[in-house]
Amino acid sequence: MEFPGLYNYWIAIVLMMVGFYIVIAHDNLIKKVVGLNIFQVSVFVFYISMAKVRGGTAPILEAGIETYSNPLPHVLILTAIVVAVATTALALALVVRIRNAYGTIEDDEIEGQEDDA
Amino acid sequence: MAVTALALVRLRNLFAVVMLAGMFSLLAAVLYVVLDAVDVAFTEAAVGAGITTVLLLGTLALTTSEEKAAPRKTLAPLLLVVATGAVLIYGTMDMPRYGDPNAPIHRHVAPYYLERTGPDTGLPNVVTAVLASYRGYDTLGEVAVIFTAAVGVLVLIGRSRRPRKKRQPADKKKAAQ
Structure with a gap:
């Protein structure tokens, strides 16, 4: 196991862990949503890097080209990106409602208000 | 990209956080171009960097743009994250190498799509053909x-209250994707 061609997975994992850390360590809800986005992008990078073939080109058919990248992960991630935005929009709408109801978007302050009530 | 992500962890000002998140998305799009996924790069640049940033900015306008105090419980999450990362990296040891043309992922249905797209659909772009035809x-x-x-967004914040339905145009654009 010398330094093999695994670094693409490691990059995805580092990004994923950064997003994970933001989600669990920060109290601010907007920041949590951004962290979740980073987490999602790391999964996208993981898939797209798996689709890459050495010496291949983008999967657009052209005479004289033999090797293409794998188109299937590209399709899946196209769908996933759009779904990610849909979930982000929903999460942000919830944040706005929470702000209206509690007057804050800090997780710990919301918990404090819940305990008082 | 990792530097941008790490800066995101540190920053308190949410406006700067949102801007950096947009930058992060654009960097991701560049990375997709390098990895031959041009369609994905388009979508990421338009949807990830564009619409997400608009949505986040709209939320900031309706709430607040300053994060309160520094997170107090930093050690336990850090340990958890490092441990999880280590386990995941251990899990990659048996994965196929980067760019390996014989990886299992390239030997299943992908060759079928690449071969049949031309005769079946007449489209040059395989990603479009798979998206709209094979996996419609x-x-x-x-x-x-x-x-x-x-619908959920409109139900949550669409009613006559002060925060009007300011994300409706963004949703329309998304539907066009």
């Missing part, structure tokens, strides 16, 4: 998800 039901489901999300 996926795309239908995606539209259903977006519709559900749009």
Whole structure:
């Protein structure tokens, strides 16, 4: 196991862990949503890097080209990106409602208000 | 990209956080171009960097743009994250190498799509053909998800209250994707 061609997975994992850390360590809800986005992008990078073939080109058919990248992960991630935005929009709408109801978007302050009530 | 992500962890000002998140998305799009996924790069640049940033900015306008105090409990999450990362990296040891043309992922249905797209659909872009033709039901489901999300957003904040339905145009654009 010398330094093999695994670094693409490691990059995805580092990004994923950064997003994970933001989600669990920060109290601010907007920041949590951004962290979740980073987490999602790391999964996208993981898939797209798996689709890459050495010496291949983008999967657009052209005479004289033999090797293409794998188109299937590209399709899946196209769908996933759009779904990610849909979930982000929903999460942000919830944040706005929470702000209206509690007057804050800090997780710990919301918990404090819940305990008082 | 990792530097941008790490800066995101540190920053308190949410406006700067949102801007950096947009930058992060654009960097991701560049990375996709390098990895031959041009269609994905388009979508990421338009949807990830564009619409997400608009949505986040809209939320900031309706709430607040300053994060309160520094997170107090930093050690336990850090340990958890490092441990999880280490386990995941251990898990990659048996994965196929980067760019390996014989990886299992390239030997299943992908060659079929690449061979048949020309004769079947006449489209040069294989990604489009798979998205709209071979896996059209996926795309239908995606539209259903977006519709559900749009309905949810409108139900949550669309009523006559002060925060009006300011994200409706963004949702329309998403549906066009």
